[in-house]
């Protein structure tokens with residue numbers, strides 16, 4: 136643990152009855168934030184972890200099974216990962232309410248509504264960032280959910296649809312006025328997707344205008360950025376997304392490039408083992424490869440060895456390749 140990195144170790148905030156000890160949060164990331172990755176990030180110091188977005192419609196249409204097998208696997212919570220936030224998406228308030236009620240007994244710290252996803256598949260059902268185009272509907276969603284559920288409800292927004300429509304304050308107010316327990320702000324518009332720079336001043340605007348906890352999201356690239364974004368925005372906490380992929384050390388305040396490859400390999404092997412245990416060898420190794428690609432970036436491992444690792448489908452052989460690369 137890096138002692139001089141105060142944000143990693145100090146402070147915290149409250150959501151409902153849950154005290155979050157620390158201010159550094161694993162951002163929701165669809166396709167990455169399965170149970171093994173959430174657990175790993177918690178062990179490395181993330182004070183709160185999010186699932187990726189899950190379809191409320193899929194849960195609504197099969198509430199007994201809690202959605203598709205993929206959704207159900209994401210909903211398998213582990214006692215050691217708490218506090219954990221489950222993120223839902225839908226464009227319909229009845230569907231959101233029914234799905235939230237169905238998953239509430241799982242015991243998450245909070246249910247979060249995705250209002251930032253700009254993928255066509257999500258937008259076309261009026262969910263994700265499409266919700267930001269209707270602040271009144273956002274208010275209705277938060278009013279309904281915060282009355283219907285005993286678990287706190289939060290939302291993650293962007294700055295608006297595009298530069299001409301940066302309505303984040305209207306949406307954030309609609310949330311705060313209707314019972315939102317926390318607001319996370321990714322400092323880009325939907326049109327920007329991941330291009331350009333996150334606007335930390337806009338995130339600060341939300342934090343300084345409202346009386347609910349606010350989390351800042353966007354462009355934390357190295358450990359030192361955690362204190363920078365907290366200072367710049369005054370937020371209660373900060374989310375780390377892309378910079379955590381292949382890099383759980385960032386939650387300890389450590390940049391992976393300050394570690395040698397032999398220091399990193401045991402963690403990579405542990406992560407692989409967790410994925411195989413959770414998903415089985417076939418899916419576990421196959422899905423681990425996108426994490427492995429990130430672990431290998433800038434590792435100094437030569438191309439031929441990297442290629443052999445990325446092709447490998449067998450856990451024991453992959454561990455042998457990783458250990459041989461030290």
Ligand SMILES: Cc1cc2nc3c(=O)[nH]c(=O)nc-3n(C[C@H](O)[C@H](O)[C@H](O)COP(=O)(O)O)c2cc1C
Pocket residue numbers: 162163164165166167186187188222249250251252291321352353354355374375376377378
């Ligand atoms: C692969 C990937 C998947 C993401 N999935 C989600 C998601 O499911 N829900 C969400 O609210 N944001 C999602 N995001 C956005 C992140 O939570 C975060 O706001 C964004 O990446 C900016 O933060 P960063 O610069 O720390 O990556 C995703 C981002 C990435 C890179």
